[in-house]
Amino acid sequence: MALASKYCQGRGLEIGAAAHNAFYLPDCINLAPCDGEAFLYPQDLEDYTHYKQEQANYHVEPARVDALGDFLDIPFADQTFDYLITSHVIEHVPNLLAAYVESSRVVKDGGVFFCIFPNRNAEPTDRIRALTTLEQMIDAYEKRVDMSTIDAHLWRGHHLVFSLQSMLRAVNLINNVGLGHWLVESVEQTDSKVGNGHTVVLRKQVGLANLMIKDGAQLNHEIGTRLRAQDLTGALHLVKVALSFDFFNAYHLYLAFALSCQLDNAREGLEFLRQALIIDPENEEYRQLFVQFTGGPFINPVP
Numbered sequence: 380m381a382l383a384s385k386y387c388q389g390r391g392l393e394i395g396a397a398a399h400n401a402f403y404l405p406d407c408i409n410l411a412p413c414d415g416e417a418f419l420y421p422q423d424l425e426d427y428t429h430y431k432q433e434q435a436n437y438h439v440e441p442a443r444v445d446a447l448g449d450f451l452d453i454p455f456a457d458q459t460f461d462y463l464i465t466s467h468v469i470e471h472v473p474n475l476l477a478a479y480v481e482s483s484r485v486v487k488d489g490g491v492f493f494c495i496f497p498n499r500n501a502e503p504t505d506r507i508r509a510l511t512t513l514e515q516m517i518d519a520y521e522k523r524v525d526m527s528t529i530d531a532h533l534w535r536g537h538h539l540v541f542s543l544q545s546m547l548r549a550v551n552l553i554n555n556v557g558l559g560h561w562l563v564e565s566v567e568q569t570d571s572k573v574g575n576g577h578t579v580v581l582r583k584q585v586g587l588a589n590l591m592i593k594d595g596a597q598l599n600h601e602i603g604t605r606l607r608a609q610d611l612t613g614a615l616h617l618v619k620v621a622l623s624f625d626f627f628n629a630y631h632l633y634l635a636f637a638l639s640c641q642l643d644n645a646r647e648g649l650e651f652l653r654q655a656l657i658i659d660p661e662n663e664e665y666r667q668l669f670v671q672f673t674g675g676p677f678i679n680p681v682p
Contacts, residue, residue: 380572382565382647386491386580389461394450395468399437400573402464410453412535414444419452420526422534450478451525455485462491467576469496473529473538475511475549476520476558483559483583492561492581499540501575511539513552542681543568543577544657547626550581554624560587562616563623565647566654568680590620602634611641629659636668645672657681 383402391407413423415431427441434441448454450465450472463482472478482492499505516539522528529538543566553559560583567578584590592598598621605614615638621631632655639648649672656665656677669677 382567382571382578382580383464383493386564387462387464387493389490390459391462391464392453392455392460392485394448394453394463394465395471396442397466398434398439398442400466401442402466402572404464407464408445409442410446410448411442411444412447412449414447415441417447419447419449422531426535449526451481453481453485457484458487458490459485460490461487462493464491464493466495466572467497469494470537470539470541471535473526473533474519474524475516475539476553477523477525479549479553479559479561483561486583488583488585490583491564492583493578494546494581495570495572495576495578496541496546497537497576498569499542502537505537505540508540510542510545513548516549516552541577543579544627544681546577546579550579551624551626554587557588559583560585561623562587563619563626566650568650568653587620587623590617591624592617592621611638614638615642626654627658629655629662629665632658633665640672649673653677653680 380402383404387404389406391404392410393402393407394410396409412419413427415427418424418427431441446454450469451474463486469475469478486492497505499510547563547566550561550563554561561581562584563579564582565580570576570578592601598617602614602617605617615635618631618634618638621628622635632651636648636652636655639645639651652665652669656662656669657679659665660679666677
């Protein structure tokens with residue numbers, strides 16, 4: 380996956396690696412709740428048996444497990460890893476906000492959290508379920524929900540259902556209340572790995588809140604100052620900081636698109652433009668740009 384190879388540099392940790400859907404990243408170890416013998420909870424050993432059979436159906440052996448743990452219990456010291464990566468795992472966590480807090484703990488300042496999660500139609504049983512609300516996420520965090528409090532019939536199931544937008548609302552919340560410092564680097568409405576999920580790429584930046592410019596006029600002035608100095612990277616960073624606290628600003632998404640393209644990163648830029656059109660679908664300037672860059676029409680992916 381090109382996006383993963385770009386952002387996941389250095390020493391990494393993958394949570395819940397699957398051999399049939401590997402990222403093939405160097406210097407990356409695998410964390411899971413069971414290795415076939417040892418386990419976090421007895422139920423995890425039963426789950427591993429099903430997982431092993433599933434991998435056999437793909438004619439591969441289960442991915443090697445280097446350490447026992449999960450999103451709520453990562454057995455490594457603070458700031459150990461340059462990146463944390465996971466695919467189709469975070470929806471199994473009963474406490475999303477706590478998972479982000481724990482992930483932030485083990486990732487270095489400047490490190491990356493790379494997360495793919497299923498769209499709500501990927502799993503048939505999720506299609507009729509409502510998206511998990513921010514209120515439900517907050518309630519789970521305040522009640523300190525973890526695997527020890529989960530009913531047996533819900534064990535490691537899909538506790539959470541997301542859209543890309545609902546996940547980004549959660550990221551915005553985490554940053555706004557000070558539970559994390561996650562800069563939104565990149566998003567994919569449809570992940571470029573398998574295509575049945577969404578991608579968020581976040582960079583831990585301690586002190587992110589201090590960079591947030593709440594006054595719109597001042598923000599525009601600061602962006603303009605950087606543009607006049609030909610500091611496109613600095614201008615884009617300011618826009619991404621704004622999106623990290625409020626992703627749902629179509630103009631800022633448009634700026635992220637335009638600046639990304641000027642920095643020869645049209646692929647990631649188009650994803651920002653797509654999000655701008657989701658928010659403001661009748662903006663003809665955005666629509667024409669989308670058609671110009673993609674050669675096809677804009678089709679709103681959010682029903």
